[in-house]
Amino acid sequence: MSASYQSLSQPRVAVVGATGAVGIELIRCLEQRNFPLSSLRLLASKRSAGKTLPFRGQELVIEELNDANIRDIDLALFSAGSGPSKEFGPLTVARGGVVVDNSSAFRMDDDVPLVVPEINPFALEGHKGIIANPNCAAIISITPLWPLHRRNPIRRLIVSTYQAASGAGAAAMEELRLSTQAYLEGETYQHTVLPHPYAFNLFSHNTAIDPATGYNGEESKVIAESRKIFGAPDLPISATCVRVPVLRAHSVSITAEFTDPIAPDTARRLIADAPGVRLVDDAANNYFPMPIDASGQDDILVGRIRQDLSDPSGRSLNLFVAGDQLLKGAALNAVQIAELLLA
Amino acid sequence: MSASYQSLSQPRVAVVGATGAVGIELIRCLEQRNFPLSSLRLLASKRSAGKTLPFRGQELVIEELNDANIRDIDLALFSAGSGPSKEFGPLTVARGGVVVDNSSAFRMDDDVPLVVPEINPFALEGHKGIIANPNCAAIISITPLWPLHRRNPIRRLIVSTYQAASGAGAAAMEELRLSTQAYLEGETYQHTVLPHPYAFNLFSHNTAIDPATGYNGEESKVIAESRKIFGAPDLPISATCVRVPVLRAHSVSITAEFTDPIAPDTARRLIADAPGVRLVDDAANNYFPMPIDASGQDDILVGRIRQDLSDPSGRSLNLFVAGDQLLKGAALNAVQIAELLLA
Numbered sequence: 001m002s003a004s005y006q007s008l009s010q011p012r013v014a015v016v017g018a019t020g021a022v023g024i025e026l027i028r029c030l031e032q033r034n035f036p037l038s039s040l041r042l043l044a045s046k047r048s049a050g051k052t053l054p055f056r057g058q059e060l061v062i063e064e065l066n067d068a069n070i071r072d073i074d075l076a077l078f079s080a081g082s083g084p085s086k087e088f089g090p091l092t093v094a095r096g097g098v099v100v101d102n103s104s105a106f107r108m109d110d111d112v113p114l115v116v117p118e119i120n121p122f123a124l125e126g127h128k129g130i131i132a133n134p135n136c137a138a139i140i141s142i143t144p145l146w147p148l149h150r151r152n153p154i155r156r157l158i159v160s161t162y163q164a165a166s167g168a169g170a171a172a173m174e175e176l177r178l179s180t181q182a183y184l185e186g187e188t189y190q191h192t193v194l195p196h197p198y199a200f201n202l203f204s205h206n207t208a209i210d211p212a213t214g215y216n217g218e219e220s221k222v223i224a225e226s227r228k229i230f231g232a233p234d235l236p237i238s239a240t241c242v243r244v245p246v247l248r249a250h251s252v253s254i255t256a257e258f259t260d261p262i263a264p265d266t267a268r269r270l271i272a273d274a275p276g277v278r279l280v281d282d283a284a285n286n287y288f289p290m291p292i293d294a295s296g297q298d299d300i301l302v303g304r305i306r307q308d309l310s311d312p313s314g315r316s317l318n319l320f321v322a323g324d325q326l327l328k329g330a331a332l333n334a335v336q337i338a339e340l341l342l343a
Numbered sequence: 344m345s346a347s348y349q350s351l352s353q354p355r356v357a358v359v360g361a362t363g364a365v366g367i368e369l370i371r372c373l374e375q376r377n378f379p380l381s382s383l384r385l386l387a388s389k390r391s392a393g394k395t396l397p398f399r400g401q402e403l404v405i406e407e408l409n410d411a412n413i414r415d416i417d418l419a420l421f422s423a424g425s426g427p428s429k430e431f432g433p434l435t436v437a438r439g440g441v442v443v444d445n446s447s448a449f450r451m452d453d454d455v456p457l458v459v460p461e462i463n464p465f466a467l468e469g470h471k472g473i474i475a476n477p478n479c480a481a482i483i484s485i486t487p488l489w490p491l492h493r494r495n496p497i498r499r500l501i502v503s504t505y506q507a508a509s510g511a512g513a514a515a516m517e518e519l520r521l522s523t524q525a526y527l528e529g530e531t532y533q534h535t536v537l538p539h540p541y542a543f544n545l546f547s548h549n550t551a552i553d554p555a556t557g558y559n560g561e562e563s564k565v566i567a568e569s570r571k572i573f574g575a576p577d578l579p580i581s582a583t584c585v586r587v588p589v590l591r592a593h594s595v596s597i598t599a600e601f602t603d604p605i606a607p608d609t610a611r612r613l614i615a616d617a618p619g620v621r622l623v624d625d626a627a628n629n630y631f632p633m634p635i636d637a638s639g640q641d642d643i644l645v646g647r648i649r650q651d652l653s654d655p656s657g658r659s660l661n662l663f664v665a666g667d668q669l670l671k672g673a674a675l676n677a678v679q680i681a682e683l684l685l686a
Contacts (some may be wrong), residue, residue, distance in 0.1 A: 156653050160503040160596035162545055162587065175542070176528060184524050200519070200590045201635045202505055204647055204663060209626040214607060214649025216629070221651065238653035240661055244505065244587050247543045253503035253583040253596070264557060283552040286559070292544045303549055306557025308582035309566065310499045316556075318583055318605040320547060 008098065008341045014073045016088065017080030018042035018053060018062055021170040021248075025331035026077050027055055033335060036342065043069055044080070073097040075341065076131060077334050093129030098341060100131050100334045107132040107225055114228050117336040118276040119146045123229075124340055136329030137161050137218060137241060138225040141252045143328065144302040144321050148258065148267055149275035154255035156316075159222065160240045163205065164291060166248035166325045168194060173247055180245070181333055198245055203302055205241035216241060234338040249291035250329060251322040261314035264305045271302050276328065277321075281305055289322035300328055351441065351684045353381040357416045358359055359431065360423030361385035361396060361405055364513040364591075365445055368674035369420050370398055376678060379685065386412055386597045387423070410567045415606045416440040419685065420677050436472035441684060443474050450475040457571050460679040461619040462489045466572075467683055474680055479672030480504050480561060480584060481568040484595045486671065487645040487664050490617035491601065491610055492573060499600035499659075502565065503583045506548065507634060509591035511537060516590055523588070541588055548584035559584060592634035593672060594665040604657035614645050619671065620664075624648055632665035643671055 013030065017023045023044070030037065033179035040055055043065040052059035063069045065084060070076075076092045078085045079102035089099045089106070105110040113123040114132045116139055124131060141159050148154070165176040175193040182189035195242040196203040207217030215223070227235050239338075272279045280289050281303035289301035300323035308316035322330055356373065360366045366387070373383065383398055386408040388411040395402035406412045408427060415420075419435045421428045422445035432442045432449065449455040455465040457475045459482055467474060485500050491497070508519040518536040525532035526542035539546045548558030553642035558566070570578050587594075615622045623632050624646035632644035651659035666672055 057620065062385050158501060158598050158651075158653050160583075162585065180523060181527050184520060184527075195629065196633060197635055200588060201633055202587060202594060203633045204631040206628065206629055207554060209629060211626065214626065214647070214651060215652065236653040236655060237597060238651045238659075238661055240503075240647065240663060242505065242594075242596065242663070244545060245543060245586075245589070246545060251545060251585075253585065255581065255598075283554065283557065286538065286547065286549055286552060288547040290539060290544055290546045292540055304557070304583065308501075308581045309556060309558065310501050310579040312579060316581075318581055320583060320585070 011074030023081040140323035162251040249294035294322035354417030365422040483666035505594040592637035637665035
């Protein structure tokens with residue numbers, strides 16, 4: 001690492017996008033994990049400036065995100081969307097800070113590490129000041145696969161997601177609540193956040209379709225980012241990303257084809273021993289990963305591990321996982337990256 | 344066909360399980376499709392006997408399902424669960440009636456046709472009096488694949504389902520509504536129909552896990568029934584069946600590997616020309632199959648048709664489909680079978 005980033009000790013920290021669904025969780029993670037910071041500043045859009053948010057028993061006043069306020073920061077956790085990250089991320093770095101960025105702005109840049117601490121912490125080595133936090137669906141899909149992949153490399157991966165409202169932010173969560181309430185009361189609801197009715201409905205992820213592939217933006221991120229994090233640039237991956245009427249945990253149905261045959265019990269043992277994931281695979285009681293159990297949990301829940309009956313070679317497994325989109329899918333992973341920078 | 348079943352003309356029809364979610368739709372389908380029956384009797388459990396349901400402007404009184412009442416029936420549409428089907432289905436046949444059975448009781452019997460009219464109407468030939476209506480998730484998964492499979496046989500099929508409450512009956516739909524209402528009001532709700540909380544949650548299908556395979560009952564049905572309907576007893580299939588908080592339409596994420604390479608446009612053209620399915624694949628407007636659009640529709644909606652990027656051979660496609668579980672997944676398919684028996 002360059003000299004200016006070697007000694008992140010008792011850093012002055014800023015959370016950029018502090019009032020968003022992820023921003024709130026970033027602040028909570030810093031508090032709950034007792035992150036060794038010397039000061040915390042909260043930055044957000046102008047309309048939130050002056051409001052307060054609690055941290056370690058104090059009410060911190062939110063400042064407007066602008067050129068003047070992006071000073072005196074050793075570590076900035078950005079979660080305000082790609083626009084603010086592009087505008088203020090490099091500026092933060094130019095002024096001596098390190099940025100952990102939750103947006104997609106820099107994820108695929110060659111000189112930006114894209115890190116899941118359980119998978120590729122070594123990618124932080126030699127960073128240039130910006131570290132990218134991966135897409136939530138990518139993190140939740142591949143963190144459980146890493147302990148398997150590192151022993152028996154995956155050679156084909158197919159995922160279908162069941163993504164929560166939180167991935168589209170706090171306003172989408174509120175739209176899910178309000179539109180469902182309206183539905184139950186027989187009233188009409190005009191959706192404004194998401195492009196389709198959400199109450200008791202689901203729909204293909206509302207990111208633009210790439211005409212060349214037919215895949216939407218979210219699916220393309222899952223594919224490209226999973227390859228980068230695994231260091232497997234040619235790994236064949238297919239993703240189908242779907243929004244379901246769930247509030248804050250993403251689930252994923254996974255089919256993974258490995259290089260060599262793999263027994264479900266072997267996979268269970270490897271996952272049970274791996275960090276960041278928890279085996280929830282109780283066939284006798286039909287108890288498997290569920291969003292309500294994953295919500296508020298640091299670990300990604302992993303279950304339904306079984307031989308894929310569509311691959312007679314014995315090399316493929318099916319799994320079903322659920323992880324908190326706001327925690328391991330976003331805020332927690334970012335704070336874990338920040339913790340690695342302290343070391 | 345045997346003589347007694349050749350001339351189903353103006354039959355005396357009975358709906359068995361008339362008060363269930365599927366039963367109600369069976370009655371509606373008979374009415375809406377102007378089914379040429381000479382009389383309709385409604386049979387249900389003792390606690391529903393004496394109540395009435397509307398049909399063609401009349402209120403028909405529900406009779407108790409018992410030995411005495413299972414007479415004078417030319418055609419019985421059963422949807423009362425496997426128990427009543429096993430008890431009264433063969434008796435109906437012994438008394439000269441034909442049974443179209445929506446339960447799983449007889450589906451895998453060698454001498455019972457398992458029919459999706461768009462796929463294998465010829466299987467009705469020589470039936471012995473009982474015809475099975477397939478599992479809803481199987482019908483909705485494979486009806487859209489048939490026009491592709493018959494030209495370019497599928498050699499591997501992977502499905503992940505997003506199944507609605509209606510698959511577990513009217514009581515489950517009500518539990519989804521009531522538990523969601525309670526959640527929104529901050530109240531607790533004690534679920535009694537399904538084994539897990541359903542409000543803003545999803546869970547692996549609540550049928551028992553086969554210890555030999557790790558697949559649940561629903562998944563095993565999808566696999567076995569799809570093979571039987573396609574007449575492809577060795578087709579490699581994997582299924583992951585999940586209940587999502589949607590009221591009455593099932594969605595399915597499908598990956599199908601074909602014998603020869605297949606272009607998405609070819610698949611679109613074949614599906615656009617096929618009966619029982621409707622192409623909803625508007626990438627420019629990000630408009631694809633959704634449960635709310637499929638609900639109340641006869642056709643299964645099909646979209647997100649694209650080359651599977653995890654298979655560089657060009658032989659695999661991804662699709663996303665949505666179909667009304669109570670209609671094409673159950674009642675409509677049963678009435679379509681009955682219509683074939685008239686011919």
